[in-house]
Amino acid sequence: MKRASYIIVLLLLSMPGFAQTFIQNISSRSVLSLNGRWNYIIDPYENGYYDYRREAFDQSKSGKGGYYDDKKQDDKSELIEYDFDHSPTLNVPGDWSSQVEKLELYEGTVWYRNKFTFEPKAGKRYFLYFGAVNYESHVYLNGKKLGMHKGGFTPFQFDVTSELKKGENSVVVKADNTRKKEEVPTINTDWWNYGGITRDVFIAETPESFISDYKIQLAKGSLTQIDGFVQLSAPGAGQTVKVSIPEAGIEKTVKTDASGRAQLNVSLPAGKIIFWSPETPKLYTVSVQAATDKITDRIGFRSVITRGKDILLNGKSVFLRGISIHDENPLIPGRARSEGDLKMLLSWAKELNCNFVRLAHYPHNEKMLKLADEMGLLVWAEVPVYWTIEWDNPDTYRNAESQLNTLITRDKNRASVIIWSVGNETPLSDSRYKFMSSLISHVRATDNTRLVGAALEVHRVGTEVVVDDSLGEKLDVTSFNEYGAWYWGGTPKELSKYHFNIKYDKPVIITEFGGDALAGFHGDEDTRWTEEYQEALYKAQLRMLSTVDGLRGMTPWILADFKSPRRPHPVYQNFFNRKGLYSDTGVKKKAFYVLKKFYDEKENQYKGSHVNTGK
Known part of the structure; x- marks a missing residue:
């Protein structure tokens, strides 16, 4: 500039x-x-x-x-x-x-x-x-x-x-x-x-003159090169910026261009970097120094790409054992207010043996992302382009892009973030395709080191569940919501007759499935709202989804019950969405243990047989 x-x-x-x-x-x-x-x-x-x-x-x-x-x-x-x-x-x-x-x-x-x-x-x-x-x-x-x-x-x-x-x-x-x-x-x-x-x-x-922005991350698909930049608040060529990572023996001095921006390219010393992962969430103290300013950050280094139907984290195929989360503490009514609230939610996800969380359906607290870095949880980060937006309104698009841009700017140095999502359950139309395609292009122009996703919808033809959204061509993963045995498909025992027809040869992430259960309400597995119904639903869903070729992750809906004005049933809901695996009092429902068992098995499976060097 x-x-x-x-x-x-x-x-x-x-x-x-x-x-x-x-x-x-x-x-x-x-x-x-x-x-x-x-x-x-x-x-x-x-x-x-x-x-x-x-x-x-x-x-x-x-x-x-x-x-x-x-x-x-x-x-x-x-x-x-x-x-x-x-x-x-x-x-x-x-x-x-x-x-x-x-x-x-x-x-x-x-x-x-x-x-x-x-x-x-x-x-x-x-x-x-x-x-x-x-x-x-x-x-x-x-x-x-x-x-x-x-x-x-x-x-x-x-x-x-x-x-x-x-x-x-x-x-x-x-x-x-x-x-x-x-x-x-x-x-x-x-x-x-x-x-x-x-x-x-x-x-x-x-x-007065300060470091206003920086990105210090591995280059796309690389385990040997850091790429990034440092932006100073004052324009002017030739200003000196020094970036150092003492624990890794890295120190690099660069000069700014006329806009006050300095590009950063650093080759990693062989064997000196421990790559960030859920198993080893290693963070390095990174120092950025200019003539009148110095700041530090805690940054992890990892690579995420797709290859065929695999998601490769640091060159190894990974299964995303996830759960969706709202920014709400069910134990203390209202929005999560403190780091303690946020850590509790992520700790609940860890109890489920998750290595992945979907922060739905909007940008969560910045502290949540820093905690995910520290605790070793991969993150799907999303903007609230939700259901039916005014697709033809230029101001609405600018608003959506601005929120997306702020999310990326804020969290681009967080190793935990591996997917930027541009929306959830948006209906098919030409104007929607243009709107969301533009958001995808904006993500790729702003940060090419992560994957791009969106929670798509499915439609059914008889017993065939079809995923054929033209937006899928532009995404890195085939990600979609489906509510078999709750909003369609009869009871859990009837799910076995359904199969998926997915049009894209990409890794599949099921971004939502589930059903409501009022904690403590028990009955047989055919009775809605019981823990037994939800338990049977999870068992049937996991059997059905395990047949999907390319299944590489899921974030069922949802970690904990949360408040919603769309849920008025006075007996079972009382203005709560009851799809949580934890109740609004923090009690685990029976379905929690079904999903945890599945995740334990997936963890063991991927430890041994799903390794790819990335070479």
């Missing part, structure tokens, strides 16, 4: 309405946490944002008049119809739906306010960071609008260097979780629409 173009981009990004360029590994900086109790005001009519003629206060000449002013009376005659100081509080991070009973089903605007004391340092820059706010957020600091962001699961930040005051500061967030057909996800989803500031908030400190 030429210097003039770079400056124009920076100017655009500094305007209200634009979140700042994403900073890689921002949590590793010196940070001031703003987590804690925030005052809130419920605003279903958006009185704090619009005047009575429905004109936005922050678009007026004065820019004043909204709740974001956080105003107090200057004299006793002044009319002010809100008061953050005397308003109740919510935990941040945390959704409002699970914290306040009257907000459980609320969809609309809630204003958050937090006061904090700060003392900016000369020669430093400061960024206000949000891990996630669902769904549309408008952010103000000391009464000035910093910008807005759309997307309930992607992080964003703003440069607040010039807005921070010495002493007391006030940050106000307008959070709106209203579902809209043109958004991503769209109106109809099968998970709870938790509103609010659901992930960490902090202020990060950087030097």
Whole structure:
């Protein structure tokens, strides 16, 4: 990028309405946490944002008049119809739906306010960071609008260097979780629409010129070469960047081009690298240093490619023993809030003998990916292009691509991530094909070191289950959802008559199958909602799926019961999707042991006979 173009981009990004360029590994900086109790005001009519003629206060000449002013009376005659100081509080991070009973089903605007004391340092820059706010957020600091962001699961930040005051500061967030057909996800989803500031908030400190982005990974298909880049915040050719991995004896100095970007190519010393895998999740301390900045990261090195119907991890064929997971702790209602919540979910997956998790159906907490790196779990990472999106709407596409780009930018150095998914259960049409094909092309242009997937749908012709989606030609794996013996196919004992017709000569991953069971409800295997029915379903599904040529993995639906407004049955569901192998109280259902036994057998099978040197 030429210097003039770079400056124009920076100017655009500094305007209200634009979140700042994403900073890689921002949590590793010196940070001031703003987590804690925030005052809130419920605003279903958006009185704090619009005047009575429905004109936005922050678009007026004065820019004043909204709740974001956080105003107090200057004299006793002044009319002010809100008061953050005397308003109740919510935990941040945390959704409002699970914290306040009257907000459980609320969809609309809630204003958050937090006061904090700060003392900016000369020669430093400061960024206000949000891990996630669902769904549309408008952010103000000391009464000035910093910008807005759309997307309930992607992080964003703003440069607040010039807005921070010495002493007391006030940050106000307008959070709106209203579902809209043109958004991503769209109106109809099968998970709870938790509103609010659901992930960490902090202020990060950087030097004036800093390391803004980097990618340090093995080159595609290689076990001998690291490829990547380092991007500095300031453009300018000839800036020196040093990358070192002391434990591996690697140190490399490179120079930036005019845009401040330095390309990185390093040959690995023979025998010095332990490759990351679920069995040996080795992470190396990687240091990146520029003239005025130095950061460290913990990075694992591994290769993932497909060859025929095999998925090769570090040159060896692997079977992905997986499970799907929602970003929800069933034991404490609401979104997962802490590292403890996330570690519990991944530990449950490890108890099942998983080496793979599908983080559905949206970007999960960044901490989840770092934990997966540490715990040795491969990851399918997904964006919420879910069910029926407005395929012909250019703004909807830009939104989807932006969320996908943020996901890749944030997690591209995580060894655990082996598949970027562009969506789930999207219906066939020409406009959908164009939309999702463009997302696939974007993934490949952004990061060619992972596989690309999508959870496709199947259709049935008699007893033949057909996988013939034209999008499959563009994917690296044939991945699809099927709900035999639950939504079709009769009872579990009737599944044996079905067989698959898969049009693509690629590795097969079954991204969803399963059925509901209310934990503790028992009966015979023909009785819906019983643990015995779910147990029989899993046994029948695993027999049926074992006949699929090229089966190389699965992520059944789902690890644990989770809340969904689409599940109202008062006896068996009570607004929970009950397909979990763990109940909402953390109890293992009978099907858990069926799948674990299958995974134990697969682990032993692949230890001995499915080895490929990759040469």
